[in-house]
Structures are given as C-alpha cells and as structure tokens.
Amino acid sequence: MNRPAVEAVNISKSFENLQVVKPLDLSIGSGEFFSLLGPSGCGKTTLLRMIAGFETPTTGCVLVSGQDMTKVPPHKRPVNMVFQSYALFPHLTIAENVAFGLKAAGEAAGNIAGKVKEALQLVHLGDYGERYPSQLSGGQQQRVALARAVVKRPQVLLLDEPLSALDLKIRHQMQEELSRLQRELGITFIMVTHDQGEALALSTRVAVFYQGNLEQVGTPEEIYEQPKTAFVASFIGQTNLLDGQVVDRQASLIRVKIADNVFLWVKDLLEGGPSKIGDPVYVVLRTQVPKVVPSAKAPAADANTNCLTATIDQKSYQGHVTDYWLKLDCGITLRTSVNTSAESNFQLDDKVAVVIEADSAYVLADGAAHPRPKELVVV
Ligand SMILES: Nc1ncnc2c1ncn2[C@@H]1O[C@H](COP(=O)(O)OP(=O)(O)OP(=O)(O)O)[C@@H](O)[C@H]1O
Ligand SMILES: [Mg+2]
Numbered sequence: 434m435n436r437p438a439v440e441a442v443n444i445s446k447s448f449e450n451l452q453v454v455k456p457l458d459l460s461i462g463s464g465e466f467f468s469l470l471g472p473s474g475c476g477k478t479t480l481l482r483m484i485a486g487f488e489t490p491t492t493g494c495v496l497v498s499g500q501d502m503t504k505v506p507p508h509k510r511p512v513n514m515v516f517q518s519y520a521l522f523p524h525l526t527i528a529e530n531v532a533f534g535l536k537a538a539g540e541a542a543g544n545i546a547g548k549v550k551e552a553l554q555l556v557h558l559g560d561y562g563e564r565y566p567s568q569l570s571g572g573q574q575q576r577v578a579l580a581r582a583v584v585k586r587p588q589v590l591l592l593d594e595p596l597s598a599l600d601l602k603i604r605h606q607m608q609e610e611l612s613r614l615q616r617e618l619g620i621t622f623i624m625v626t627h628d629q630g631e632a633l634a635l636s637t638r639v640a641v642f643y644q645g646n647l648e649q650v651g652t653p654e655e656i657y658e659q660p661k662t663a664f665v666a667s668f669i670g671q672t673n674l675l676d677g678q679v680v681d682r683q684a685s686l687i688r689v690k691i692a693d694n695v696f697l698w699v700k701d702l703l704e705g706g707p708s709k710i711g712d713p714v715y716v717v718l719r720t721q722v723p724k725v726v727p728s729a730k731a732p733a734a735d736a737n738t739n740c741l742t743a744t745i746d747q748k749s750y751q752g753h754v755t756d757y758w759l760k761l762d763c764g765i766t767l768r769t770s771v772n773t774s775a776e777s778n779f780q781l782d783d784k785v786a787v788v789i790e791a792d793s794a795y796v797l798a799d800g801a802a803h804p805r806p807k808e809l810v811v812v
Contacts, residue, residue, distance in 0.1 A: 436499035438463040438589055438621040439484060439512075444493035446479050454479050456492060457647040459640060463498075463588075466615050466622045468632040471642030472668070477625040480642075481591050484623065485514045498588060508538075513587035517594045519578040521566040527553070528562035531581045538585060552584040553577075555614060572603040576610065583618060590615075592624040596631065608635060629669050633657060641665050659703055663715050663797055671720040673767050677796070679712045683736055686791050689716055692763035698736045700795035714796035723769040724788040725757060725779060731786030739789040743767070745779045759787055 439461040446454040454476040461467045469477045482488040484495050486507035495502045502510055513534075521530050531549045540548070553559050556576035566574055575595065582590055595611070596604045612635055615622045626632050632639045633653040640650045643664040649656060660666035667674055677697070681688035686698050687708060699716055701707050708714060725745075726732075734740040746766060747758035750773070757779060759767045767787065771777045779785060 435463055436496075437461055438465065438498060439623065440496040440499075441480070441484070442493050442496065444480070444483060444490045444495065446476070446483060446488060447491045452491075453645050454483070455645045455647070459647070459650070461621060461623060461638075463621055464619055465637045466612070466624070466635055468636040468639045469623065469625045469642060470627065470629060470632040470639050470668075472627055475642040476645045477627075477642055478593055481514070481593055481623065481625050484589075485512055485591050486510050487514075511588040512591055513582045513585060513589075514591040515578050515582045515593065515595050517597060519566075519574045519598075521574055521577055521581075523566050525565075526562060527558065527564050527566070527569070527577050530566070530577060531562075531584050534581060534585055548584055549580075552580040555583065555617065556580045556610065570603075571599055572607055575599060575607060579611075579614065583614070583620075586618075587620065589621045589623065592622060594625055594627070597626075597628075604631075611635060633669075641668065643668070660717065661704065661797070663799075666715070666717045666797060671768065671770065673716075673718040673720065673723075675716040675718065675765065676799070677714050677716050679708050679710055679714060679796075682707070682710065686736055687796065688736075689714060689796060691716060692761075692765060695741070695761070695763045695765075697739045697789060697794065698791040699789075700792055702796055702798060705798060708796065708798070713799040715799055716794060716796055718767065718789065718794050720756070720768050720770045722789060722793045723759065723767050724790075725759065725769060725771060725777060726786045726788060728784050728786050732788060737791050739791060739794075741787045741789070743785055743787045745781050745783045745785060748779070748781060759785065761787065 437460045441459040443456050445456040469480060471477055479488060483490050497511055528549050531552055532545050535545050553562055556579050558576055596607050599607060608631060636653060638652055639656050641648045648662045649665045657669055660669060663674055666672045675691050677689035677691045679687050680690050687701050689697050689699055691697055697716060731740050732738055741761050743759040743761045745757055746760040749756040753773055754770045755773045756770050759769060
C-alpha cells in the first residue's frame with residue numbers, strides 16, 4: 434500500500450512561550466490537492482514551513498512518503514515551495530529564473546534547456562523565456578514562480594497563498610491553471626489560503642485552522658455541510674450562530690430555547706451526541722435555511738416546522754439572491770439569502786413569518802472546546 438505523501442505526526446510549534454501551532458496529526462494522500470485554510474495569524478505558513486524544512490517543529494515530525502524528514506535539510510526534501518511573493522530574480526531572464534534551481538541542484542547542462550522549455554509550456558509561457566520579469570504581468574510572473582517550482586518535479590508542491598497578490602479576475606483564471614497543472618503533473622499540492630471559496634473550489638480536502646488549532650479536516654462538502662465547530666460554521670459560508678439551551682427531546686429532534694419563550698426544534702449534535710436536557714448549545718442556521726413568507730401565509734408551527742415572526746430590518750440586493758436581515762420579535766437578528774423574485778420581494782419594516790424546517794438546522798456543543806469566535810460576528 435502506498436504511504437501518504439505527507440504525514441505530520443504530533444507536530445507543534447512554539448515561538449518563545451507562544452504555541453502558534455498546537456499539536457496535530459495530518460495525513461495527506463498522494464495526488465491530493467490539500468488546502469490549509471484559516472484567518473491571518475492562525476499558523477498556516479508556520480505549518481507549511483515545517484513541512485518544507487525551513488522551520489524546526491517544537492514537537493513531532495514530518496514524514497514524506499513514509500521517510501522521516503527530521504534530519505533532512507530543505508533542499509534535500511522531495512518538496513518544493515512557492516512563496517507568496519514571487520521572488521523572481523529581476524536581472525535574470527524568465528528561462529534563467531526557471532533554470533536556476535536545476536543548476537543549483539547539479540542537473541547536467543544538456544538537460545536544462547529541455548526541462549525549462551517543458552516547464553514554461555506547462556504554464557503557457559513557452560514563448561516568454563527570453564523576457565525579464567519586469568516585462569511580465571503579475572499573473573504571468575506567478576506562473577513563472579510555478580514553473581520554477583515544478584521544473585524539478587518535486588513529489589509535493591507547497592504553495593503559500595500563491596494567488597493572493599492577484600486581482601479577482603486573474604485570480605480566477607489562475608485557480609483554473611493551478612487545478613489543471615495539478616491534474617497534469619499528478620503531484621501532491623498543499624496550498625495555504627485564507628480564501629474559503631478558493632479552498633472549496635480547488636481542494637480534494639481542506640484543513641481549517643483557528644488560533645493554531647486544527648478545527649476540522651474534510652472534503653469541501655463535509656466542511657461546508659457539516660461544520661463541527663463554531664468557528665468552522667462561522668468561517669465557511671454565511672451562518673447564523675445562536676446561543677441556546679436544550680429543553681426537550683422528541684425522537685431525533687431537540688427543542689432549544691434561544692430567548693425567553695422562543696424555542697426552535699432542530700436536529701441534535703452531528704457527533705458526540707445525544708445532547709442532554711439543560712446543555713448549552715449553538716444552533717447553526719445557514720443563511721439559506723430561514724425562509725421568509727408574508728405573515729398572512731405563515732404555516733402552522735409543529736415539531737418539524739418552526740415559525741417565528743419578524744420585521745425586515747435590512748436588505749441587500751446581490752443579483753440572483755437578495756440578503757435580508759430579519760429582526761425577530763425577541764430581538765435576535767437572523768440573516769437569510771433568498772432567490773430574487775417578485776414573490777419574495779420584501780421591503781424594509783414589512784412584518785413577515787420566518788419558517789425554519791427542523792431538519793435543516795442542527796446544534797453544536799458549546800463549551801471550552803468550541804468557543805464562540807469573537808471576531809466573527811455574522812449577523
Ligand atoms: N519567526 C517567528 N518568531 C516569532 N513569532 C512568529 C514567527 N513566525 C510566525 N510567528 C507568529 O506565529 C503566528 C502564526 O504565524 P503564521 O505566519 O504561521 O500565520 P498565517 O496563518 O500564515 O497568517 P497569514 O494568513 O497572515 O499569513 C503569528 O502570530 C506570528 O506572529
Ligand atoms: Mg501566512
């Protein structure tokens with residue numbers, strides 16, 4: 434059986450007394466496009482640098498294809514890193530920039546021109562070899578940085594925010610390029626990003642970090658549809674996160690008090706459950722979940738259908754969807770995204786009914802392991 438391309442075993446990093454990567458285990462399969470996702474300062478680059486060998490782990494170790502890398506210096510590891518800044522040599526041509534690493538690694542002179550040409554063709558810059566970096570656009574320079582990284586055919590390519598310097602349109606083009614390049618080369622990509630859309634669109638799996646902690650690893654669908662911590666629920670997509678307390682149970686549904694005399698029937702904990710009566714929990718409501726209907730059309734509430742009353746507090750037209758901020762009578766504000774249409778065109782101060790299907794909402798455990806992320810106020 435093939436060993437995973439990269440394994441991190443009980444790896445952690447402290448600078449002085451500050452633990453910036455908390456002990457974690459990761460296993461990344463051969464040929465995966467794996468993303469490390471999280472907000473600024475959560476330890477993504479530090480983890481990538483430990484895999485590359487530029488940073489020594491405080492605990493644990495890195496294995497590449499089953500080989501312990503602890504004593505292997507960065508340039509001897511079968512990995513290559515693309516840094517956030519392109520770091521091209523301005524006085525060398527594009528071809529010389531790409532050849533640089535091959536020469537440094539002692540590649541036979543006769544092989545170099547062919548390998549450089551092939552790498553430049555891979556990134557669609559076959560005709561640019563004689564130019565200098567200053568004669569290329571930002572997106573083209575980024576492609577040169579990629580060519581330079583893949584020319585040595587590493588087993589693993591580490592990419593630190595490779596597209597963050599590019600404007601939105603070029604960025605989307607380059608996302609497609611990266612995806613194509615990874616498929617054509619068949620090598621393992623590990624990409625750092627703080628852009629959740631980029632991570633979901635490109636990756637086979639995503640690891641979400643928060644304050645040095647590995648919160649969740651999963652496919653894009655798992656991360657989006659079944660977030661396991663309050664942070665992941667808030668960071669990925671748009672989510673309403675409500676504080677509540679379990680007050681009743683009926684089959685697989687629980688009744689949660691979210692304010693005085695205001696209750697919601699929702700699904701129980703996805704894992705670690707069942708929750709107990711009295712437990713503090715977070716209710717997770719994706720912004721697609723609350724449906725808005727005119728008050729006169731409010732359905733009868735039962736255990737499967739929650740129905741609350743609200744006032745339209747704010748509205749934001751986004752094209753095919755319109756976002757509404759719904760002020761519930763109890764004072765809580767919910768955000769919802771509705772497909773734009775004549776029937777669901779509500780105005781500020783309209784009194785409406787908010788319908789929440791019980792099986793489209795669920796709870797997460799509240800507590801020390803799942804603190805409410807302070808900087809992420811969604812509504
Ligand atoms: N050499 C260092 N010495 C001391 N502290 C460091 C060092 N390198 C990083 N840190 C700290 O470690 C934490 C994590 O840094 P890191 O660069 O890994 O974050 P990041 O997730 O990549 O953030 P960003 O998205 O902003 O690039 C930060 O608080 C940073 O200040
Ligand atoms: Mg970083």
